[in-house]
């Protein structure tokens with residue numbers, strides 16, 4: 170049962186097939202077609218098709234357990250780490266099937282970075298946290314270059330000013346908000362094309378959250394960003410496209426302002442007005 | 447009536463107390479108007495009476511058993527026969543001891559005729575005090591039991607009181623292990639002190655010549671330099687065994703936690719843990735009969751002509767194999783305790799599995815792994831059977847793994863087996879060695895537990 174139909178926003182031009190959901194102008198960075206995910210026997214995602222555009226921040230919203238994280242993890246194949254998870258359908262990054270047998274998962278994850286719900290810095294120094302990715306991927310040819318990468322990544326993540334004098338301190342000694350920005354800097358350090366964020370602010374206070382949102386604004390356009398959030402205001406503030414998931418299906422996908430002011434689906438309206446659940 | 451019968455009687459009376467206590471409470475329940483007006487169930491009242499009856503009586507009996515021999519001796523000495531005894535303490539003591547054992551029926555014929563004359567007064571005094579003890583104990587049972595029985599009322603919180611008794615019993619049980627350990631430690635210290643009054647601690651701890659057979663006189667002994675033993679212990683237990691156990695244990699832990707399919711892991715982990723329960727004497731056989739000759743032949747074939755058939759290598763390698771389950775199970779626990787968010791973070795950066803293990807998991811799990819290794823070392827240096835069977839007795843200070851070395855535990859066994867005088871420095875040296883071993887393993891365990899605990903806290 171595939172209840173996703175071609176939902177078109179007046180202002181958008183569809184760029185995919187019949188069941189696709191367009192992300193906006195230009196060719197999409199990532200496209201997914203008819204994605205299904207099973208955990209063992211249990212189906213968690215049912216026929217999701219979505220396009221993700223380079224210039225946009227895309228927000229995934231929906232009630233708890235609807236499969237947002239599951240779907241997000243398909244985009245960098247983190248579901249591979251769950252033995253019982255099985256993914257079918259088409260997911261392409263720059264028209265390249267990321268589930269193709271000859272796909273190098275390690276390279277894929279360098280191109281599609283991820284920030285987790287709970288900040289998870291490695292128990293290493295701040296410097297080594299950022300240098301981790303560049304080192305394993307051989308991105309820097311010398312100490313100077315590595316220093317440079319570390320500095321620019323921290324600057325982009327808005328953390329440089331706070332930590333430049335204590336790069337040798339442990340990353341785990343930072344505050345929660347700083348840790349999360351450290352994780353974003355760590356993701357940026359390998360110069361990815363897409364950054365996936367799974368509820369990056371849910372463990373943070375409002376001030377730290379505001380800093381992360383500001384950071385998302387600043388790096389938008391350099392990377393395609395997908396963010397999962399439970400916070401409707403946050404989705405409205407940071408994203409240009411919003412996808413609403415429900416029970417493993419994609420209910421509605423479109424321009425954020427349209428979704429929030431003029432949703433076409435009953436369920437979406439119920440959810441964003443808080444009538445759901 | 448002897449003590450055993452008395453004990454059985456007391457316990458029997460306790461059971462009786464249980465029955466009457468329970469019956470009274472049951473009557474109270476039956477008579478009570480509303481449900482729950484009797485605080486505790488009848489069973490608890492039964493226990494309340496039984497414990498009140500038995501525990502004071504048993505406490506009294508244990509104390510009585512300690513003090514009554516002195517009272518008996520005093521009483522016997524007041525008899526006219528005692529005046530004939532010599533005043534000299536030693537003969538007097540031995541005569542009294544003899545009389546006592548005849549009176550108790552442990553001995554039939556007296557060596558000293560004077561003892562025979564003392565048997566009579568002893569027997570009289572013994573039965574006198576025994577009767578006192580018995581009567582007092584039975585009185586106590588009845589008095590305390592009755593006291594408890596009278597106290598049974600609907601509002602008596604018997605359940606709470608039994609709970610407290612249970613708690614005290616458990617506490618006592620847990621103290622026994624600790625008290626015993628302390629007792630062992632103290633006795634080790636005493637015996638070692640006697641040893642160190644004969645041999646200087648400096649000579650013992652830093653001397654390099656170990657030859658306890660050379661002891662001649664009571665003073666100025668030589669040949670008690672324990673350094674070769676310490677070296678042999680460290681060489682086998684902390685160096686060779688760990689060279690085997692650390693990499694193999696760590697790698698098996700990594701495989702089991704990171705690569706093995708869940709079903710395989712479910713089988714392998716218990717099997718590894720069972721290995722830890724194999725009696726060490728079995729490993730000893732294996733070391734002495736299989737590994738040692740094989741290693742010797744190998745050594746000879748590569749041109750090491752002085753290779754011994756009792757080699758440090760054979761003992762160390764087998765000990766290392768024995769230790770693998772310890773290292774791997776500790777390492778397994780610490781790696782599994784690293785939050786999976788850490789692993790996911792690394793994988794999401796595009797690190798491969800082995801990069802993630804090498805650069806994130808192992809550094810994060812390192813304190814736990816180190817703790818496990820320290821525990822394993824402390825076990826290895828205290829291990830006895832394997833080294834007794836395979837390491838040899840020659841106190842060599844050598845780093846040649848094919849030669850024979852000896853260890854602290856091997857020498858303790860050597861010193862204490864066979865006919866030994868109990869106060870010769872040779873025998874007492876065993877206690878000094880034991881003390882050193884005890885302290886070292888204790889310290890290792892303390893450090894290890896500290897490290898592991900710190901590490902656990904880091905992820906809570």
Ligand SMILES: Nc1ncnc2c1ncn2[C@@H]1O[C@H](COP(=O)(O)OP(=O)(O)OP(=O)(O)O)[C@@H](O)[C@H]1O
Pocket residue numbers: 208213231232233234235236237238239240251
């Ligand atoms: N590792 C797993 N094994 C089995 N089932 C899983 C696993 N992870 C998620 N699921 C199931 O898949 C469904 C979707 O879960 P998912 O975590 O993607 O939801 P979510 O939308 O991210 O929820 P939340 O907003 O609470 O994070 C849920 O029913 C969940 O129980």
Ligand SMILES: [Mg+2]
Pocket residue numbers: 237238239367
């Ligand atoms: Mg989620």
